Every structure is written in structure tokens, then in C-alpha cells.
Amino acid sequence: MRYVQLRAFHYVAICGGFSRAAEELLLTQPAISDQVRKLEEEYDVLLFNRHKKQVTLTEAGEKLLVITRKLFDNEQQALELLTESRALRSGTLRIVADAAHHLLHVLARFRENFPGAKVIVWAGNSDTVVQSLYNYDADIGVLGDMTANRDFEVMPLNSTPIIAFASAGHPAAKRKKLKFDELADLPLVMREQGSRTRKMLEDGAAQAGVTLTPAIEAEGREAVREIVASGGGIGFVCAAEFGQDPRLARIEIDAPEMRMDEALICLRERSRGKLVQAFLATARSFAEETGP
Numbered sequence: 001m002r003y004v005q006l007r008a009f010h011y012v013a014i015c016g017g018f019s020r021a022a023e024e025l026l027l028t029q030p031a032i033s034d035q036v037r038k039l040e041e042e043y044d045v046l047l048f049n050r051h052k053k054q055v056t057l058t059e060a061g062e063k064l065l066v067i068t069r070k071l072f073d074n075e076q077q078a079l080e081l082l083t084e085s086r087a088l089r090s091g092t093l094r095i096v097a098d099a100a101h102h103l104l105h106v107l108a109r110f111r112e113n114f115p116g117a118k119v120i121v122w123a124g125n126s127d128t129v130v131q132s133l134y135n136y137d138a139d140i141g142v143l144g145d146m147t148a149n150r151d152f153e154v155m156p157l158n159s160t161p162i163i164a165f166a167s168a169g170h171p172a173a174k175r176k177k178l179k180f181d182e183l184a185d186l187p188l189v190m191r192e193q194g195s196r197t198r199k200m201l202e203d204g205a206a207q208a209g210v211t212l213t214p215a216i217e218a219e220g221r222e223a224v225r226e227i228v229a230s231g232g233g234i235g236f237v238c239a240a241e242f243g244q245d246p247r248l249a250r251i252e253i254d255a256p257e258m259r260m261d262e263a264l265i266c267l268r269e270r271s272r273g274k275l276v277q278a279f280l281a282t283a284r285s286f287a288e289e290t291g292p
Contacts, residue, residue, distance in 0.1 A: 008035035
């Protein structure tokens with residue numbers, strides 16, 4: 001008895017015919033028929049009743065199918081186990097983030113659990129994150145203010161307010177809070193169009209009847225930070241991304257709170273990947289430990 005013969009029998013049985021089994025196994029119908037015939041001849045048993053174009057299992061065939069179901073189920077489980085082991089040992093996980101700060105603790109935990117896995121992280125604004133996932137350039141995205149989308153699995157990370165900041169030597173650094181109309185009179189350093197932080201900030205100001213016009217528009221969070229640190233104006237960021245920088249002073253915005261919700265997202269069709277599942281599980285575990 002050969003493996004290929006049992007496999008041919010099994011697929012004919014579960015597919016309901018030789019043609020369908022051949023399509024499933026990417027073989028020709030004569031090849032499938034030959035494997036089943038050899039199995040029947042070798043053990044002098046009839047496994048299928050063949051009547052015109054209809055194929056049905058005999059009593060012996062029904063009993064053998066019970067066994068082959070277990071055999072091929074176990075084979076699939078073994079394949080999944082081996083694939084998982086290999087992926088978690090030496091696979092690569094690609095993450096594109098609108099802000100990597102939200103990932104730092106999760107990344108550290110993930111690396112502890114799966115030291116053989118390689119992680120690549122790069123930055124992009126919200127539009128870039130979504131497009132990278134659609135293009136299969138990234139496996140997981142980190143995104144603020146993710147709107148409902150049936151294409152994505154979404155797992156919340158955190159929620160923090162938007163704040164303003166200035167260089168430590170800037171006159172505004174002495175203020176604890178600034179209103180929108182006060183901010184509008186100052187030189188502002190803002191992110192590029194497409195940044196959700198900028199959009200939320202502009203929407204909040206508009207509700208207060210104020211238009212915020214940037215004196216400097218910079219692409220990327222780090223560019224804004226460096227320009228502000230050099231005294232170029234007032235910048236904006238969500239509180240979780242402010243960090244510890246002695247060159248900068250934090251300023252609250254005296255207005256209804258604007259919160260940035262950060263989440264891990266991935267395409268639903270790719271959410272079953274072993275590394276993706278492992279990373280999401282790590283993030284979920286960390287959130288449960290540190291959450292309220």
C-alpha cells in the first residue's frame with residue numbers, strides 16, 4: 001500500500017468523483033483512476049461502486065474513509081505545527097506604523113517570546129499604513145483613529161489626547177495650557193496632509209471657530225520634533241508619542257479633548273498567519289496586564 005494510493009482514494013471519496021479529485025490534487029483523471037485501481041487490485045477489495053458517471057463508496061470504502069479522514073486530518077495538523085514552528089523560529093514580520101512608540105513594550109515582549117523571528121518596522125502616515133497592507137508590503141499596521149472597515153481585523157492598543165509642544169526656551173513653554181485662538185496667533189509646525197493627528201486637530205479647531213494655518217509643514221513626526229526643538233514653532237502630537245526630551249515642553253490644549261485611538265490592524269485574509277497571530281496575542285496579553 002502506497003501513500004499516493006490512499007491519498008487518491010481519499011480525495012475521490014470526499015470530492016465525490018475522479019475528475020474533482022484530480023482537480024483538487026492537480027493531477028490527471030487517469031492518474032487518479034490508476035492509483036485507486038492499483039489499491040483495489042493489491043488488496044482484492046472494491047472501494048467504489050462505479051455506475052456510468054456516478055461513484056459511490058462500498059461498505060469497505062466507507063470503513064476505509066473513516067481511517068483516511070483521521071490520517072489526513074493528522075497530516076494537516078502536523079503540517080500546521082511544523083509550519084508554525086518554522087515561522088515562529090525564523091520568519092519575518094513586517095510592521096508599518098504611524099507611530100512606533102505605541103509598539104515598544106509589545107515588541108520587547110514579542111522578541112522575548114520569539115527570539116528567532118525577525119521584525120521589520122518602518123514609519124508612514126495613516127494613508128501609507130493602509131496602502132502598505134493592501135499591497136501586501138506589510139503584515140501588520142499601527143494606525144490611529146481606524147474607521148470601521150470589513151477588510152481589516154482591528155485590535156485597540158491605547159487612547160491618548162492630542163497635545164501641543166514647544167522648545168523649552170520658547171515663550172509659550174511657560175504656559176500650561178493654550179486655547180485654539182491663542183495657538184492660531186503662533187507659528188505652527190504641522191504634519192503633512194494625510195496625517196490623522198493634523199486632521200483631528202484641524203477639525204477640533206474648526207468646531208471652535210478657529211482656522212489653524214501651519215507656518216511650516218513637515219513630513220513625519222521626527223521632522224516636526226526637530227523643527228520645534230530648534231525653536232521653529234509649536235508642534236502637535238498625541239501624548240503617548242511625546243516621550244522624554246529635555247529640549248521640549250508639553251502644553252495642554254484648552255479645548256474639548258481630542259483623543260487619538262491607536263490600534264493594530266491587519267487584513268482579515270492574512271490574519272491567520274502564524275507570526276501575525278503570535279504578535280496580536282502578545283499585544284492582547286500585554287494590554288490585559290497593563291490595562292485598567
